[in-house]
Amino acid sequence: MQAITVRDRTAGVDGLSLTEIPYPRAAENDVIVRVHAAGFTRGELDWPATWSDRAGRDRTPSVPGHELSGVVVELGFGTTGLTVGQRVFGVSDWTRNGSLAEDVAVEARNLAPLPADVDHTVAAALPISGLTAWQGMFDHGRLAAGQTVLIHGAAGGVGSIAVQLAREVGARVIGSGRAADRETALGLGVDAFLDLQADQLDDVGEVDMVFDVIGGDIRDRSAGLVRAGGALVSIVSPVEVRPDDGRAIFFVVEPDRGRLADLAQRVRDGRLKPIVGAVRTLPEAPAAFAPDRRTPGKTIIRVTED
Numbered sequence: 112m113q114a115i116t117v118r119d120r121t122a123g124v125d126g127l128s129l130t131e132i133p134y135p136r137a138a139e140n141d142v143i144v145r146v147h148a149a150g151f152t153r154g155e156l157d158w159p160a161t162w163s164d165r166a167g168r169d170r171t172p173s174v175p176g177h178e179l180s181g182v183v184v185e186l187g188f189g190t191t192g193l194t195v196g197q198r199v200f201g202v203s204d205w206t207r208n209g210s211l212a213e214d215v216a217v218e219a220r221n222l223a224p225l226p227a228d229v230d231h232t233v234a235a236a237l238p239i240s241g242l243t244a245w246q247g248m249f250d251h252g253r254l255a256a257g258q259t260v261l262i263h264g265a266a267g268g269v270g271s272i273a274v275q276l277a278r279e280v281g282a283r284v285i286g287s288g289r290a291a292d293r294e295t296a297l298g299l300g301v302d303a304f305l306d307l308q309a310d311q312l313d314d315v316g317e318v319d320m321v322f323d324v325i326g327g328d329i330r331d332r333s334a335g336l337v338r339a340g341g342a343l344v345s346i347v348s349p350v351e352v353r354p355d356d357g358r359a360i361f362f363v364v365e366p367d368r369g370r371l372a373d374l375a376q377r378v379r380d381g382r383l384k385p386i387v388g389a390v391r392t393l394p395e396a397p398a399a400f401a402p403d404r405r406t407p408g409k410t411i412i413r414v415t416e417d
């Protein structure tokens with residue numbers, strides 16, 4: 112089958128290529144999914160799990176991409192809860208071959224059924240961004256109605272979903288990003304937009320939570336905005352500059368079938384609209400890792416037509 116693979120850790124995105132690799136083997140409790148649409152994270156070539164398996168052994172050539180939507184074509188020994196022919200979407204394991212492939216082996220528990228009226232392209236934009244936004248703001252950050260949250264990178268993959276979920280619970284949302292992201296963020300429902308290159312961070316005033324997808328100096332300077340008892344939640348790396356009297360949280364997203372189903376329901380009833388910025392084919396995936404033109408939201412790789 113065809114897949115995008117990487118072999119050379121030093122080559123960056125130039126090391127990505129379309130390759131013929133063996134069809135995956137379904138381990139215990141796995142399913143094989145025929146991938147219809149896949150998502151990836153630009154920075155994943157820097158993740159140790161892209162290069163090593165759980166035992167720390169070199170696992171190259173490895174297939175990147177950890178978000179998928181498709182159809183179950185095979186069950187592993189002992190697999191329950193899903194059936195052959197079922198539409199599913201979810202997250203593939205960080206330390207195994209991923210979703211930029213015609214077929215992928217995934218633990219069944221990391222997938223949720225995909226309702227018939229949700230398109231694979233939209234579903235593939237949801238798993239990591241949706242779970243990360245939910246877990247960060249509500250499970251870790253405990254954002255509640257009436258509170259104010261500053262969401263950095265509000266027009267990006269995670270940020271655009273975070274904005275919509277925060278609005279839905281009744282939080283006041285300040286979104287940040289580049290000047291070109293202002294209209295996208297306002298369209299998502301932010302109450303105010305902060306242009307990170309032109310506006311002063313301090314103008315935001317106190318907030319109950321900062322949800323950070325950018326890191327670095329922008330995150331460090333945001334710690335001082337968190338009011339007593341609030342939280343700075345980052346998904347980029349461990350927080351170094353903490354709020355004076357608040358929590359500092361870094362976490363890595365975890366698969367959650369129930370929450371995935373819940374997010375899909377939001378898409379069905381129109382409460383949540385993932386932004387699909389660009390749709391590319393599998394051979395176009397290497398170029399999509401380093402686009403010559405920026406687009407808001409997620410880039411989706413369409414692998415198999417319905």
Ligand SMILES: NC(=O)c1ccc[n+]([C@@H]2O[C@H](COP(=O)([O-])OP(=O)(O)OC[C@H]3O[C@@H](n4cnc5c(N)ncnc54)[C@H](OP(=O)(O)O)[C@@H]3O)[C@@H](O)[C@H]2O)c1
Nearest residue numbers: 154243264266267268269270288289307324346362363364
């Ligand atoms: N911990 C976890 O479990 C977890 C889960 C998912 C993602 N992540 C990480 O979270 C980060 C964001 O992921 P994503 O998928 O949301 O990425 P994304 O779609 O690229 O979104 C990031 C957004 O922030 C903007 N941005 C970045 N630097 C900026 C700056 N200096 N000034 C203004 N705007 C800036 C980006 O604009 P430009 O495109 O113009 O730079 C983009 O709109 C990545 O590092 C990813 O690896 C972590």
